[in-house]
Amino acid sequence: MLKKALEGEPKYRFKQCYRAIFVDLAESWSEASSLPVELREKLEEVCPISIRAEMKEDAGGSEKALITLADGLAIETVLIAHEDGRNTVCVSSQVGCPMGCLFCATGRIGFKRNLTRDEIVEQVLLFARRLKLSGDKVTNVVFMGMGEPFLNYDNVMAAIKFLNDPDTINLGARRFSISTAGVTHGIKKLAAEKLEVNLAFSLHAADEATRSKIMPINKKFPLPAVLKEINKYTEKTRRRVMFEYVMIDGINDSPKQAEELARLLKGYLGFVNLISYNRTDMFRPSSAESIRRFKQVLEKNRLPAVERHRFGESIEAACGQLSARKNR
Numbered sequence: 599m600l601k602k603a604l605e606g607e608p609k610y611r612f613k614q615c616y617r618a619i620f621v622d623l624a625e626s627w628s629e630a631s632s633l634p635v636e637l638r639e640k641l642e643e644v645c646p647i648s649i650r651a652e653m654k655e656d657a658g659g660s661e662k663a664l665i666t667l668a669d670g671l672a673i674e675t676v677l678i679a680h681e682d683g684r685n686t687v688c689v690s691s692q693v694g695c696p697m698g699c700l701f702c703a704t705g706r707i708g709f710k711r712n713l714t715r716d717e718i719v720e721q722v723l724l725f726a727r728r729l730k731l732s733g734d735k736v737t738n739v740v741f742m743g744m745g746e747p748f749l750n751y752d753n754v755m756a757a758i759k760f761l762n763d764p765d766t767i768n769l770g771a772r773r774f775s776i777s778t779a780g781v782t783h784g785i786k787k788l789a790a791e792k793l794e795v796n797l798a799f800s801l802h803a804a805d806e807a808t809r810s811k812i813m814p815i816n817k818k819f820p821l822p823a824v825l826k827e828i829n830k831y832t833e834k835t836r837r838r839v840m841f842e843y844v845m846i847d848g849i850n851d852s853p854k855q856a857e858e859l860a861r862l863l864k865g866y867l868g869f870v871n872l873i874s875y876n877r878t879d880m881f882r883p884s885s886a887e888s889i890r891r892f893k894q895v896l897e898k899n900r901l902p903a904v905e906r907h908r909f910g911e912s913i914e915a916a917c918g919q920l921s922a923r924k925n926r
């Protein structure tokens with residue numbers, strides 16, 4: 599749309615516009631002082647750069663945006679401000695999700711459509727603008743919001759390449775992580791990419807029966823097949839994989855299940871990320887004591903594990919809770 603709006607203008611205008619959007623992080627064309635006033639007015643009319651978003655802030659420092667897209671559908675993006683100064687934007691790759699994980703609000707919306715490259719970029723841009731106000735920057739981007747990124751592979755990679763470009767946000771490839779529920783062909787493709795993007799796998803249960811119960815996709819992409827592909831990925835890239843494990847009370851949080859997990863991941867290049875669950879009407883979060891015991895078992899078995907800082911309970915940070923309501 600921008601290219602069309604700039605037809606008849608000198609070539610360097612395009613670069614100026616890009617600079618205004620991605621380097622100066624202008625919120626509207628009126629701030630693009632390098633452009634003539636008439637052009638700013640024209641662009642504001644035909645190609646506005648404002649982003650329609652409702653913000654919700656959490657006492658813990660995270661912030662959630664409910665972004666309304668051009669067709670009226672809504673997606674969620676979360677900014678996690680870490681104590682060590684990192685600012686991670688958790689982006690969505692689809693509106694809704696076809697994977698249907700039972701513990702996830704997005705899974706219950708069902709699948710609406712894939713996001714375009716620009717709709718993914720826009721989520722990062724929104725928080726880059728907000729952080730600029732306090733002199734901060736986006737330092738990491740994780741594809742852990744709504745949707746399965748590997749079912750929208752081309753647009754996800756196009757967005758990463760765009761944000762990695764020195765003429766835009768210029769975020770290093772290693773600052774990106776893609777989280778998959780186990781789409782094997784996506785893992786294979788990522789291993790072949792030149793960009794060194796991180797991989798995370800939403801494991802959530804070490805045995806097939808429990809995993810199939812809470813993640814129906816396990817029947818299509820069973821654990822042995824996914825782990826085989828992950829092994830090939832780590833052999834090729836030598837990059838550690840993050841195994842995500844959401845702690846759900848009475849479902850996957852017993853010491854016996856921790857032993858099984860340690861056995862399953864023995865020898866893999868990676869670590870486990872234990873995630874506190876945000877309560878839904880179906881499941882409850884594991885107690886702090888269960889998480890502590892679970893972690894102890896992993897550590898006893900020499901499986902590195904970290905506990906993801908609980909964030910966003912008061913802003914309904916469980917993926918899809920806000921947009922489920924809006925898209926209904």
Ligand code: SF4
Nearest residue numbers: 695697699702705745
């Ligand atoms: S957890 Fe992820 S893969 Fe599963 S339904 Fe939710 S968004 Fe989709």
